[in-house]
Amino acid sequence: MPRRPSPPTRLTGLADRLGLPLGADRAAPGEGFALPRGAEPGRAVVVGSGPNGLTAAALLAREGWEVDVYERHCAPGGASASGPVLGEGTVVDLGAAAHPFGVASPVFRELDLTGHGLRWLHPELPMGHPLPGGPAALLHRDLDRTAEGLGRDARAWRAVHGALVRQPEKLVEDVLGPMLRPWPHPVAMAQLGLRAPWPAAWTARAAFRTEQARALYTGSAVHAILPPGRPLTSAFGALFGALGMTTGWPVAEGGSGAIVAALVAVLEDHGGRLHLDHDVRDLRELPAADAVLLDMTPRQVAALAGTDLPAGYARALRRWRYGAAVSKVDFLLDGPIPWTDAALTGAGTVHLGGTSAQIQHAEAEAAAGRMPEQPFVMLCQQQAADSSRATGAAAGRTVVWSYAHVPHGWAGDVRPLIEEQVERFAPGFRDRIVHAEASRPADLEAWDSNLVGGDIAGGSMGGLQLLLRPAPTPVPHRAGRPGLYLASASTPPGAGVHGMAGAWAVRTLLADRVVR
Structure with missing residues (x-):
């Protein structure tokens, strides 16, 4: 029989039953992601x-569980995969590209992914944002250097971000979990909370006087894939900026698939099994298990047979809202992008959206279902940090990853719009294109069914869905009945390659099994 833990305090006992981060099993800041003890x-x-x-599976295998992972594709990874899409010698990230949350993830640290082959590589600049008729705004991996580059907004930039960059590990532990819980570092979370409620467009106008600072902040905010005029988007602007100025926005050496390879290595080191080419449509076809964890969004869960979901929970899943989409284009160039501002050559990520007002307009149009003429474009130059992205037959060429924010399920051709956005700030870009591959929202969903309509966030982050993912429940990783758990971006903490949704699902599962 598992040992009975010491009698908990009333608050700690409640937190443990809910799978929340209080009690002696909590790690000290920076020590990883601790799990409840006493579960058989x-x-x-x-x-x-x-x-x-994979994070959930690796954690359970490490805890002594017998674990089987079933994947419908011939390779693991979901949207964190890489391949020679642009020809022999190229490495293209098929989904996620830069990883501000991955490098800071407490559970990736706990699983020692860097000890299992993963290597983070940092570009000279985490991010750059070109502007029409002027120098680009640059996010350095340093608060003071970033602020100094913003001229008369230096003091304001420090005021907005200063408290957040002092202890980034505490901030990350707070935000990479359910919002409706006792936060492990309430002071750090309060500092973000003071900045969080406001629309990013309001904060940009109120706090900054230069377009460089406003655009730099607003571009970070739209990682939420929401118009920056929406409430709570300031949280994303402040958070992404703070991470870039501390732990950075690195890439994984050899492609984002290297993150998955490291997770698989941990899983297999502890006896876990991975079954590929196995499309699960009915849970009853799987071996009997004490727990089933689903890395799926609500639409896939609702369509899955054998779940025996309670009627109320099933209704909540059917009401789930998916958000705006991305449409992706990968380019192979015969040389570097010819940026007007040469400093952008060293930027791992470049935001192409023009001024703060232009970004607001583009994002509002996409959210309303209308394709903007000048969409917000995210562009990654992984070769600024990782020379392995073009070797052999592709040596001397440049791999460029990009996507534009588009309406949900948009079926148009985004390539000319992305090219025009790059050309605005890098005249001659088109002349350097050797080859390009486009993936529309429907293509992305066909490749990974979790990318519904091209939504890469597992569902809209707007409104209450930011806080209540995927249903109004204090324990969001329980999937409506005993033994069934959700472990996807549709649960807290949401989108990003950080593994924390899987980690929280495991934490909830183990807390449920602790004998009291």
Whole structure:
């Protein structure tokens, strides 16, 4: 029989039963992601091998569980995968590209992914934002250097970000978990909370006087894939900026698939099994298990047979809202992008959206279902940090990853719009294109069914869905009935390659099994 833990305090006992981060099992800042103790190991099945599913599987295997992971594709990884899409010698990230949350992830640190082959590589600049008729705004991996580059907004930039960059590990531990819980570092979370409620467009106008600072902040905010005029988007602007100025926005050496390879290595080191080419449509076809964890969004869960979901929970899943989409184009160039501002050559990520007002207009149009003429474009130059992205037959060429924010399910051709956005700030870009591959929202969903309509966030981050993912419940990783858990971006903390949704699902599962 598992040992009975010491009698908890009333608050700690409640937190443990809810899978919340209080009590002696909590790690000190920077020490990783601790799990409840006293749960007897069993057998688990994980459906889906994205970073969240693999993280959950690796944690359980390390805890002595018998674990089987089922994946419908011939390779693991979900949207964290890489391949020679642009020809022999190229490495292209098929989904996620830069990883501000990955490098800071407490559970990736806990699983020692860097000890299993993963290597983070940092470009000279985490991010750059070109502007029409002037120098680009540059985010350095240093608060003071970034502020100094913003001229008369230096003091304001420090005021907005200063408290957040002092202890980034505490901030990350707070935000990479359910919002409706006792935060492990309430002071750090309060500092973000003071900045969070406001629309990013309001904060940009109120706090900054230069277009460089406004655009730099607003561009970070739209990582939420929401118009920056929406409430709570300031949280994203402040958070992404703070991470860039501390732990950075690195890439994974050899492609984002290297993150998945490291997770698989941890899983297999502890006896876990990965079953590829196995499309699970009915849970009853799987081996009997003590727990089933689903790395799936609500639409896929609702369509899955054998879940025996309670009627109320099933209704909540059917009401889930998916958000604006991305449409992706990868380019192979015969040389570097010819930026007007040469400083952008060293930027791992470049935001192409023009001024803060232009970004607001583009994002509002996409959210309303209208395709903007000048969409917000995210562009990654992984070769600024990782020379392995073009070797052999592709040596001397440049791989460029990009996507534009588009309406949900948009079926148009985004390539000319992305090219025009790059050309605005890098005249001659088109002349350097050797080859390009486009992936529309429908293509992305066909490749990874979790990318519904091209939504890469597992569902809109707007409104209450930011706080209540995927249903109004204090324990969001329980999937409506005993033994069934959700471990996807549709649960807290949401989108990103950080594994924390899987980690929280495991934490909830183990807390449920602790004998009191």
